[in-house]
Structure formats: C-alpha cells, structure tokens
Amino acid sequence: NDDNDDEEPEIINGHDDKEKETPKPVDKVDITVADTNDSKAEKTIEIPDDKKENVKKNNKKEIKVEKKPLLEHPTVHVEVKRDPKIQVARLKLPILGEEQRIMELINENEFLIVAGETGSGKTTQIPQFLYEAGYAEHKMIAVTEPRRVATVAMAARVGYELGLTSKEVSYLMRFEGNVTKDTKIKFMTDGVLLKEIQSDFLLSKYSVVIIDEAHERSVYTDILLGLLSRIVPLRRKRGSPLRLIIMSATLRVEDFTENTRLFKDPPPVIKIDSRQFPVTTHFNKNTNSDYLKEAYKKTVKIHTRLPEGGILIFVTGQQEVHYLVKKLKAAFPYRKDVDYTKLITKNKPVSDADAALDSEPEDIESDDDEVEREMKRARKARRKAKQKSKTLPKINLDDYDMPEDDGQADLVDDEDSEGHLSDSDAEEDSLAPSIKSCRQPLWVLPLYSMLNQNKQARVFNPAPAGARLCVVSTDVAETSITIPSIRYVVDTGKKKMRVYDHTTGASAWRVVWTSQASAEQRSGRAGRVSSGHTYRLYSSAVFQHECPEQHPPDLCRRPVDDLVLTMKCMGIDKVVNFPFPTAPDRMQLRLAEKRLEALGILEKPPMKNIRKDDEEVLKVTPLGKAVSAFPLLPRYGKMLALSHQQNLLPFTIALVSALTVPEVMTGKPDSWPATGNVLLLGDPGVLLRAIGAAEYAYVKGEEEIFCAKYGLREKAIKEIRKLRKQLTSEINLSVAGVNVAVDPEMKPPNDNQARLLRQLVLSGLGDQVGKKIALDEVKQGEDKRKFKYAYHCGELEEPVHLHSDSILRKSIPEWVVFQELYETGAEERRKMVMRNVTAIEPEWLPLLVPQLCNLGEPLDDPPPRYDEKSGRVKCHFKGTFGKAGWELPTAEVD
Numbered sequence: 001n002d003d004n005d006d007e008e009p010e011i012i013n014g015h016d017d018k019e020k021e022t023p024k025p026v027d028k029v030d031i032t033v034a035d036t037n038d039s040k041a042e043k044t045i046e047i048p049d050d051k052k053e054n055v056k057k058n059n060k061k062e063i064k065v066e067k068k069p070l071l072e073h074p075t076v077h078v079e080v081k082r083d084p085k086i087q088v089a090r091l092k093l094p095i096l097g098e099e100q101r102i103m104e105l106i107n108e109n110e111f112l113i114v115a116g117e118t119g120s121g122k123t124t125q126i127p128q129f130l131y132e133a134g135y136a137e138h139k140m141i142a143v144t145e146p147r148r149v150a151t152v153a154m155a156a157r158v159g160y161e162l163g164l165t166s167k168e169v170s171y172l173m174r175f176e177g178n179v180t181k182d183t184k185i186k187f188m189t190d191g192v193l194l195k196e197i198q199s200d201f202l203l204s205k206y207s208v209v210i211i212d213e214a215h216e217r218s219v220y221t222d223i224l225l226g227l228l229s230r231i232v233p234l235r236r237k238r239g240s241p242l243r244l245i246i247m248s249a250t251l252r253v254e255d256f257t258e259n260t261r262l263f264k265d266p267p268p269v270i271k272i273d274s275r276q277f278p279v280t281t282h283f284n285k286n287t288n289s290d291y292l293k294e295a296y297k298k299t300v301k302i303h304t305r306l307p308e309g310g311i312l313i314f315v316t317g318q319q320e321v322h323y324l325v326k327k328l329k330a331a332f333p334y335r336k337d338v339d340y341t342k343l344i345t346k347n348k349p350v351s352d353a354d355a356a357l358d359s360e361p362e363d364i365e366s367d368d369d370e371v372e373r374e375m376k377r378a379r380k381a382r383r384k385a386k387q388k389s390k391t392l393p394k395i396n397l398d399d400y401d402m403p404e405d406d407g408q409a410d411l412v413d414d415e416d417s418e419g420h421l422s423d424s425d426a427e428e429d430s431l432a433p434s435i436k437s438c439r440q441p442l443w444v445l446p447l448y449s450m451l452n453q454n455k456q457a458r459v460f461n462p463a464p465a466g467a468r469l470c471v472v473s474t475d476v477a478e479t480s481i482t483i484p485s486i487r488y489v490v491d492t493g494k495k496k497m498r499v500y501d502h503t504t505g506a507s508a509w510r511v512v513w514t515s516q517a518s519a520e521q522r523s524g525r526a527g528r529v530s531s532g533h534t535y536r537l538y539s540s541a542v543f544q545h546e547c548p549e550q551h552p553p554d555l556c557r558r559p560v561d562d563l564v565l566t567m568k569c570m571g572i573d574k575v576v577n578f579p580f581p582t583a584p585d586r587m588q589l590r591l592a593e594k595r596l597e598a599l600g601i602l603e604k605p606p607m608k609n610i611r612k613d614d615e616e617v618l619k620v621t622p623l624g625k626a627v628s629a630f631p632l633l634p635r636y637g638k639m640l641a642l643s644h645q646q647n648l649l650p651f652t653i654a655l656v657s658a659l660t661v662p663e664v665m666t667g668k669p670d671s672w673p674a675t676g677n678v679l680l681l682g683d684p685g686v687l688l689r690a691i692g693a694a695e696y697a698y699v700k701g702e703e704e705i706f707c708a709k710y711g712l713r714e715k716a717i718k719e720i721r722k723l724r725k726q727l728t729s730e731i732n733l734s735v736a737g738v739n740v741a742v743d744p745e746m747k748p749p750n751d752n753q754a755r756l757l758r759q760l761v762l763s764g765l766g767d768q769v770g771k772k773i774a775l776d777e778v779k780q781g782e783d784k785r786k787f788k789y790a791y792h793c794g795e796l797e798e799p800v801h802l803h804s805d806s807i808l809r810k811s812i813p814e815w816v817v818f819q820e821l822y823e824t825g826a827e828e829r830r831k832m833v834m835r836n837v838t839a840i841e842p843e844w845l846p847l848l849v850p851q852l853c854n855l856g857e858p859l860d861d862p863p864p865r866y867d868e869k870s871g872r873v874k875c876h877f878k879g880t881f882g883k884a885g886w887e888l889p890t891a892e893v894d
C-alpha cells in the first residue's frame with residue numbers, strides 16, 4: 001500500500017519542528033488554515049495535484065518510504081445499564097442487527113459511510129455503539145447535524161437511551177448548548193465544528209467525528225467533509241487516529257464514494273435496510289396552487305374515512321405549520337374529559353378503492369385550461385370576499401397570517417364551478433355526515449426547526465387513546481426526525497429553499513417544488529409500522545416535469561464570490577483546489593478571486609511570506625473580514641461595511657436592496673427631478689428618492705396611485721420594502737456593534753451624504769468603471785448617427801452605452817461606475833449597455849480602488865501628509881487607471 005502512503009497529506013509548515021523535516025514535494029497544492037488569533041500559526045496540508053501525480057510519486061519515493069502507521073482502536077468495553085423498555089424498542093431497529101459488522105468496519109477503517117433508510121437507527125444508535133466500544137473513554141465522540149432541531153432532540157434521546165445525563169451527552173449550537181467537561185458524546189451543528197477546526201485544526205478532542213445527514217449537503221457539511229478528508233490522515237500520522245463516519249440517507253452516496261479528490265480509496269459503505277412496508281402513492285389529478293387548502297381537505301378525508309394510523313403533513317414553514325395545526329384542531333378538537341375509545345371501532349378497514357381519495361368528485365375537473373379556471377375562481381373569490389368583508393375578518397393569502405378567531409374563517413372564499421365551497425365552514429358542511437358520525441379527535445402537533453424542545457419531543461409519544469396522531473411538519477420530518485406510527489403522508493410537494501440573487505448575492509427563502517428524491521423520501525415515512533399511503537397534492541405531470549431529480553447541493557447554488565470569501569475567512573486559502581464533494585466551477589472560482597482582489601477584499605500576502613511555489617495564494621484582508629459579516633455578495637458587503645464607518649448604513653441598505661430588485665422603474669425617468677446631487681448619484685440616486693417617496697405614499701395608503709404616476713413597478717417597491725427590513729435585521733444580528741433602525745421614509749441624502757454615497761458605490765463596483773469617449777474616436781459603424789458619446793470600460797474593446805432610462809443621459813459625466821453590463825439588440829443593432837450608473841470623480845480611484853491604479857512615484861512624492869489647517873491627511877498623485885491605462889489627473893485628495 002506504499003503508493004497510497006506516498007500521497008498521504010502531511011503537515012509541512014506546522015508548529016511542530018518534526019514536520020519541517022518532511023521533504024517538499026515538487027508540485028503541491030495547499031489548504032492553509034490560519035489560526036484565528038495568530039496569523040503566523042498556519043498549518044498547511046499538502047494535497048496531490050492530480051496532473052503531476054506521477055512525477056511526484058516518483059520523486060517522493062526516492063526521498064521517503066514510510067509505512068502507514070498502525071490504526072489503533074479502543075479495546076475496553078463500557079457497561080451500559082439501559083431501561084429494559086428502551087432495550088426492547090432498540091432491538092426492533094434494523095441497525096441493531098448490524099452492530100458487530102459496523103463496529104468491525106469502524107475499528108479497521110478511518111473512513112466509513114453508513115447509508116441507511118431513515119428511521120433505521122443511525123443517529124440514535126451508532127453513537128451508542130461507539131460509546132460502548134470505548135471511543136469516548138479518552139476523547140469525545142462528535143456528531144454534527146445540519147439542523148438545530150435534530151441537534152437538541154438527538155442529544156436528548158441518546159442520553160436517555162444510555163441512561164446518561166445532559167452533562168455527558170450534550171449539544172452545542174450557535175447561542176446555545178450544555179456541553180461540560182464531562183461530555184462524552186457531543187452533538188453539534190455543522191457550523192460549530194467548522195469553527196472548532198479553525199482553532200484546533202486536528203480536532204484533538206475527538207476520537208470519532210460523525211457527519212450526520214450528509215445527503216442534505218449543507219454548505220458547512222460539504223466543507224467539513226473536504227477538511228476532514230485531510231485531517232484524518234494527519235491524525236493517524238500523529239499516532240492518534242481520528243475516525244470519520246459519514247451518515248446519510250440512501251441518496252447520493254456516489255458523490256462521496258466516486259470522488260477521488262475527496263477520498264483516494266473509496267471508503268467502505270455499509271447499507272442499512274429498514275423494515276419498510278409498501279406505500280401506495282396517490283397523485284392529485286390537478287395541481288391547486290393553494291396547497292394548504294388542499295392539505296386541509298385531504299387530511300379531513302383521511303381522518304374521516306380511513307382507518308387508524310398517524311398522518312404526517314409536509315408544508316414549507318413555521319407559519320404554515322401553525323396555520324394548519326390550528327385549523328385541524330378546530331375541526332376535530334380533543335377534549336380531555338371525553339372517552340373517545342369507543343369511537344375507534346367505527347372505522348371500516350381500508351380498501352384500495354377507499355384509499356384512493358383522489359377520485360372524489362371535487363377533484364374531477366373538466367379539461368379547461370387550468371389558468372383560466374383559476375382566474376375565474378379568483379374573480380369570483382374577490383367578488384365574494386367583497387360581499388363578505390363586512391362580516392368576516394379578511395386574511396391575507398400571501399402570508400397566511402393566523403386567523404384571529406378559532407380557525408373558522410381563514411381562506412378567502414372560493415367557490416368552484418361545481419359549487420363546492422371550500423372555506424372551512426363549508427368544507428365541514430360538505431363532509432358533515434362523516435364528521436358528525438365520527439367525531440374522533442385529531443391529536444395535532446406542530447414540528448419545525450425552531451420549535452422549543454419540549455414541544456418537539458411530543459411527536460415521539462403516542463396520541464392519547466381514541467385520538468389520531470397528526471403531525472404538521474416542515475421538511476425536518478423528511479429525514480432528520482422519524483415519527484413512529486405514521487401511516488398516511490400528505491405531501492404538498494413544496495419546500496422552502498434559499499435562493500440567491502446572483503447579481504447582489506442577497507438571498508431570500510422561496511417556496512419551490514421538492515426534488516423527486518425528497519418526494520420519495522417523504523412517501524417512505526408512511527410505511528414504518530404497516531403498509532401506508534402517500535397523497536401528493538399535485539399531479540404526476542408536475543412530479544415528472546417540475547420536480548428536479550435532486551436539488552444541487554447548497555454550495556453549488558450560492559454565488560461563488562460569496563463562497564470564496566466565506567472559505568478564505570475560515571482560513572481555507574486554496575479554494576480552487578479544495579476537495580469539495582461536488583466542486584463548483586474552477587474557472588468561476590478563479591474569476592471570483594480576481595474580482596475580490598481588485599476590490600481589496602483579498603490580497604497577495606507580503607513578499608516576505610511568499611514561498612516560491614505559492615504566488616497564487618490570496619488571503620483575506622482586514623476589510624474582507626469586515627465585509628464577510630454582511631449577508632450579500634462581497635462587493636455589496638463592502639459598500640455596507642464602509643458605510644458603517646460613515647453612518648450611512650440606512651441609505652446603503654436601501655440602495656443595495658433597490659439594486660437587487662430588477663426593473664423598479666418602468667421607463668419614465670423624466671418624472672424625476674434631475675438636478676443637484678441626484679444627477680451625480682445617478683440612477684441609484686433616483687432609486688433612493690423613489691423608494692423614500694413611495695414609502696411616504698404607502699403610509700398614506702396611496703402607494704398604488706403613486707407608483708402608477710411615477711412609473712414605478714408596485715411589486716418591486718413592495719419587494720424592496722421587504723428586503724430593507726430583512727437586511728436591516730440580519731445586519732443587526734450578524735454584525736457586531738451595529739444597530740440600525742429602518743427609516744422607511746428616509747429623507748433624500750444631502751450633498752455631502754450624496755458625495756459619500758457615490759464614493760461607496762465606487763468602492764463596491766470599482767472594477768466596473770467607464771470613461772467617456774467621443775464616438776468618432778472609435779469605429780462605430782452604423783450607430784454613429786445616434787450616439788455622440790459612449791464609454792470605454794476596462795478590457796472591453798467596444799464602446800458601452802448608458803441605459804436608455806439612465807438619468808445620466810442628461811449630463812453624460814466624464815467618469816462613471818455601473819452595476820451591470822448587458823447586451824441588447826439583434827445583429828447590427830447589438831450594443832453593450834450599462835445599467836444603474838453613477839458619476840464619479842477620477843481622483844477617488846487611487847484611494848478607493850488602488851488595486852486597479854498604476855501610481856508610480858507621484859504617490860510617494862510628496863508623501864501623504866497631514867495638513868494642519870484642514871485637519872486632513874493629503875496625498876498627491878498622478879497615474880493611470882485600470883488595464884486601459886486611463887490617465888488620472890494630478891490632484892490632491894484627502
């Protein structure tokens with residue numbers, strides 16, 4: 001096995017003198033992890049570069065032949081006294097039968113993948129196996145979870161099963177935890193373990209790290225896997241082996257086994273089959289966009305017509321969970337003082353025909369165009385709602401606020417062509433006979449990530465006698481948490497996903513279709529105790545055409561600039577060569593690094609620290625550290641970070657929010673005053689005015705009229721309002737020492753503020769500068785007649801134009817900076833256009849974007865000096881800007 005040994009990563013630049021003796025390979029690639037407190041304390045691990053593999057192998061063989069150190073494992077057995085009841089329950093879990101095989105594999109291997117059906121006992125049992133085998137005797141067992149809810153629940157469960165306290169089986173997550181010096185098994189969120197790696201790279205406190213729910217592919221989990229694939233071999237070299245167990249549902253295991261960058265030899269995989277009963281899947285014939293209403297209807301039918309067995313309903317978020325819980329509770333209330341047990345027998349046994357609830361008349365609709373039908377319905381609903389609005393509280397369908405009363409009046413009325421009323425009173429009426437003959441209560445429980453611990457725990461207990469268990473959950477019940485006794489699954493087919501704006505990096509939660517893999521996973525939850533049924537509240541056509549097979553991992557959905565900065569802040573410097581389980585595009589990573597360098601967020605380390613072979617390593621600057629705290633693409637984060645210093649944060653937040661939303665203005669720039677600082681601040685200045693004024697109109701209830709009058713898209717204005725609020729609260733939460741209030745009707749910036757804002761815009765968009773050129777300077781072909789001036793920008797050869805709605809068309813300033821460049825027009829009329837343009841002063845460039853300036857001597861001579869009269873530091877420069885080499889004027893700047 002010497003070949004593998006040769007390629008094993010090793011420390012070459014650590015604290016330890018021993019490590020320095022290791023010969024340097026010819027070509028190497030580093031992940032460098034800097035100690036948070038001490039930038040000199042770096043540990044570099046070598047990763048083989050696949051291209052140069054052979055050269056390197058040969059080269060190294062000559063220098064060093066080293067045997068793979070022994071892999072030791074504990075030999076003690078730790079006695080555990082379990083409650084006999086627990087022992088009985090455990091023995092039913094499929095994983096118990098595999099204990100010996102699992103422990104043998106763990107003892108003999110450093111890497112192990114456990115792929116098992118959800119509910120087979122991975123999370124609750126494997127930590128116990130390890131504990132009993134002595135893995136917690138000298139060091140701790142770590143278990144990471146991508147979700148907070150599982151972190152707490154699983155620590156509690158494992159502690160309970162082992163008969164240990166929370167002092168010994170503990171959890172740790174951001175802002176919360178109960179770890180003590182006696183902790184043996186530590187459950188934590190994946191982000192917490194990443195933080196620990198930054199201060200203790202070798203994770204010396206642990207004997208085993210279990211990465212649970214690896215199939216979820218959270219960003220942190222993916223980065224952890226990459227790091228651990230390198231840490232584990234290092235620990236072995238140190239004579240204190242660390243084991244890595246990757247636990248996953250049976251999805252996507254190939255991403256880990258077939259990725260040779262991650263693991264040279266694929267780790268052994270152990271598959272745990274769960275005793276799974278057959279589950280019948282029913283699709284709806286049509287897909288109703290109001291999936292909450294559908295979920296309610298379906299649940300009522302299941303409960304009133306089908307035999308016992310728990311119901312699990314999947315919705316997308318906390319608010320929806322509460323909404324349905326309340327509604328279902330109101331429909332089938334549970335009262336402590338009633339004996340319901342007699343009711344149970346009234347249920348007939350289920351037949352396939354009964355189970356196919358779909359063939360109910362209300363689901364059969366004509367083949368009309370669904371959209372048209374929906375619009376008809378909406379119109380009717382609106383009419384109805386108007387009539388009723390005096391008597392009924394109106395509920396906003398957009399955010400599903402909780403109904404004020406007991407859940408009787410929730411959705412806006414909606415009467416479809418067959419005359420089926422579907423607001424809840426009506427729903428109960430149409431189902432009245434069955435409900436009345438069977439008033440069996442529903443034991444309705446909510447489940448979602450932020451639910452408090454005691455309430456979470458209730459889902460694991462049986463429902464009271466005579467009542468039927470019904471859990472309304474987000475996707476946490478998909479794989480992380482297994483609820484016993486579920487027989488029916490109601491699947492809305494939706495989930496909330498973080499969606500990034502690739503222009504600004506702002507993220508928002510959007511409701512999207514689940515993947516097909518998730519849908520199957522959800523279905524499986526119905527077959528744990530007996531055969532079951534899944535009701536998908538959408539058509540099979542949607543399943544086939546709208547649901548992706550799998551969603552790409554989080555890490556590949558984020559904008560890369562953001563990912564690069566995040567990783568650099570963790571001390572992972574060679575991002576391009578990082579062994580990602582699924583790698584983002586390398587070229588994109590490189591370009592992102594270049595952009596971040598231009599913006600001063602990354603920099604080459606000072607010459608003295610550069611070794612010959614790592615000229616490419618860019619490190620995060622102090623500015624970059626500050627920027628990374630903002631939940632946006634680094635260029636916008638930079639604007640925010642700098643505006644904090646100038647007390648301009650509320651303006652910048654508004655500005656960035658506005659720049660995130662496309663097409664705020666619908667082409668009426670003339671309605672806006674084009675004078676004074678607005679003209680200089682340019683399009684962002686107009687945006688600022690517009691949203692301030694729109695807020696003012698909003699407060700007076702005149703938003704709609706206002707938007708129409710001034711050519712603003714009302715939806716965009718609403719979106720900006722939401723973003724400003726969200727961004728403000730996220731910044732207050734995540735950036736230390738910041739506490740901004742939202743000032744919706746913000747006064748327009750005064751001249752000084754506007755000047756500073758222009759500088760801020762430049763600081764973030766400094767790599768996108770344009771300089772005015774007279775068009776006859778270039779060969780412009782046909783379009784000459786129309787444009788006298790255009791702009792020359794950076795490396796682009798062809799001239800670029802101001803957007804037709806840009807307010808700067810009125811002044812055509814000499815120098816500009818823009819948010820975005822895009823192409824319009826076909827063939828001959830094709831041209832490049834700048835959007836959201838601001839006028840800048842060229843003398844700001846050397847100060848705000850020095851990385852892109854060639855300044856030579858003038859900057860040093862005379863050197864920057866303190867001017868006592870003005871109390872400012874002044875410098876004097878002359879130079880050129882950018883690759884284009886535009887001359888900068890000689891000027892004094894403060």
Ligand code: CDP
Nearest residue numbers: 118119120121122123124157460482483484
């Ligand atoms: O991790 P995996 O999905 O393989 O299964 P698990 O979470 O270890 O769950 C194994 C069993 O323990 C399931 O049947 C759960 O319902 C049960 N369990 C429980 O009864 N109470 C808890 N607090 C946690 C799990």
Ligand code: MG
Nearest residue numbers: 122123479480
């Ligand atoms: Mg699990």
